[in-house]
Amino acid sequence: MTSNSEQEIQQKIQLFNIWALFYDDLISSLFYKTLHRRLLDYLTLPKTPWVLDLGCGTGRLLDRLAKIYPDLFGIGLDISSEMLRQARKSRRHAPRLVYIKGNAATLPTADNQFDAVFNTISFLHYPEPLQVLSEVYRTLKPQGKYYLIDWVGIGNDGYQEIPIGAGKIRLYSFSKREEMGKQIGFTQINHYWLLAGVGLTIFEKL
Template sequence: MPVNNKEQLFDLWAPSYDSLFPSVIYQAIHQRLLEYIDLPPQPNVLDLGCGTGRLLSRLAATFPDLRGTGLDLSAQMIRQARSRNHHRPRLIYIQGNALALPFADGQFNAIFNTLSFLHYPSPEQVFAEVSRVLQKGGKFYLVDITTNQQSQPHYLGVSPGDIRFYSSQARELLGIESGFNCVGHYYLLGPVLLTIFAHPS
């Protein structure tokens, strides 16, 4: 299914996204994610698949010296995020594709991806791009629904282009291929698993 079908789907959801039931779950996941975050002083972070900007807003409130960029495929999601951005100029939001990130090498010292990795048709390319724009010594926080299947992703045809769930082993393999070390896996809420990757110094 073409990528633009995903974009259209999220464009339609964007105006009511934060009032939908899943948004309550996302907020609980974001709160638990904070317990595992370790950032350097004056961090510059990227939220990949930022949606309406809720995670970056929470990070900015928690870390007063944080600067952040949110990127999302959906122009309408970015519009919602910009309209609710109470942390200007520390936070900015741009439309873009995770398969070709519009950022310089080593631009960020932490990258977050929360409940959107399951939509990516080329996970290896996303990992390669994350590796490219993440500083050496930086961390990649991947949060998504997991599966018990071992090395292969589990596909569900419930969205344009399908969605894919990855086991902890499958995540580790993707990370290794892009030069990451896996720090650990942590369940945040039900089957939602946080995997932390470190970019070797």
């Protein structure tokens, strides 16, 4: 029997597979470029960083990071085959960047593997946010950082659940993000507004 979470994931895969064809159009591209550029103001990475981008889409963030950090190695993970196909098309920065299909709640990565994990407008889609946070914590190295960028919730108790055509999206306030992170063992470094309604939370694994 298929669970509600599994049904929702399948619905979103279908949505993202269609969206992938238009993902890098002018409006969407400008939105993500702005977020990525502002993220760089708060980013700290070692000289030879290993990074993971959850919900990597067409790979634009990893592409930008690989240009700035010539010794960077990165994995982009997405549940959408079409998003990954778009990311792989140009083979930008191969073989330093690899794109794989997977679910953020069950990461196909090793313990203590990454210096940084990124999540840009993807966390809102996860039916099991604490499980995702636990997996991010597991795969980060000690002192590794998790950069969570998403729309900020303003509902009761810092949480909003909004039905959409493909399941639901879930928005969390800064304080709710911090609360969930602490449950897993993260230390919250700070919160920053990147755009109206979109905020960055930086967690660290000590």
